[in-house]
Amino acid sequence: MFKEGLFVFLFLSFQCSFAQYHPVASESSVRFSLKNFGFKTGGSLNAPEGDIDFNPDDLTKSSFRVTLKAESIDTDNESRDAHLKEATYFDVKNYPLIRFVSSSVTETGKKGSYQTLGTLTVKNKSKEITMPFTVEKNGNGWVFSGSFKMNRKDYDIGGSSTLSDEVTVDIKVVAR
Numbered sequence: 001m002f003k004e005g006l007f008v009f010l011f012l013s014f015q016c017s018f019a020q021y022h023p024v025a026s027e028s029s030v031r032f033s034l035k036n037f038g039f040k041t042g043g044s045l046n047a048p049e050g051d052i053d054f055n056p057d058d059l060t061k062s063s064f065r066v067t068l069k070a071e072s073i074d075t076d077n078e079s080r081d082a083h084l085k086e087a088t089y090f091d092v093k094n095y096p097l098i099r100f101v102s103s104s105v106t107e108t109g110k111k112g113s114y115q116t117l118g119t120l121t122v123k124n125k126s127k128e129i130t131m132p133f134t135v136e137k138n139g140n141g142w143v144f145s146g147s148f149k150m151n152r153k154d155y156d157i158g159g160s161s162t163l164s165d166e167v168t169v170d171i172k173v174v175a176r
Contacts, residue, residue: 021141021175023048023066028173030068034152035164043075043084045098052175054105054142056135062105064116066173068098088159095123108132122155133171141176 025047033042050066070092073084085092102118115132133146147170152158 019053021052021054023050023052024141024174024176025049028175029171030173031170032167033170034167036160037162041075043073043081045070046072046074048173052142052144052173054135054144054175056107059105059107059114062102064100064102064105064118066100070096070098070122089157091123098122100129103128112136120150122157125155127154131171138174139176141174144171144173144175146171 028048030045030048031042032044033040035041045068048066048068050064052066053061053063055062070090071085073081073090073092075081075084084090087094099121100118101121102116104117105114106117107114112134113132114135115130117128117130119126120129127150129148129150131146131148133144136143136145147168150167150169151165152163152167153165
């Protein structure tokens, strides 16, 4: 009986010390911006989903597995949104999800500042990216904020020569 009780206690202690969090879609945002004809334009992808394991005291067990629905693209222009959902851009019919899966999370030396290395997959094209981010405790969860640059051509997004290749992605994910 003592051994069983000790095992249950240790198991529950481990479970309580490392919580899994999930993005809160209504409080999170993934925004992108780039230049078109030299003018800044952009939009957002809505409702991130997934699992976030984060413990600043043990980053070796921290990870991000987050997806976005490509069809959620929103530029405040229905005609442009429909165009971006077509095969030349996001091809949402054949590639409905955009995925990020981390391989490591490290602290950058400044308290509350980290970076994650991971694989971003868009239209079945995967590239390793590094994303710096900050974290703030928010009640029983976290707020993750970060930004990174990517080359849209690495993912076969858009054939237009009027678009800049470099896209800036700004992320704010509230996770509970």
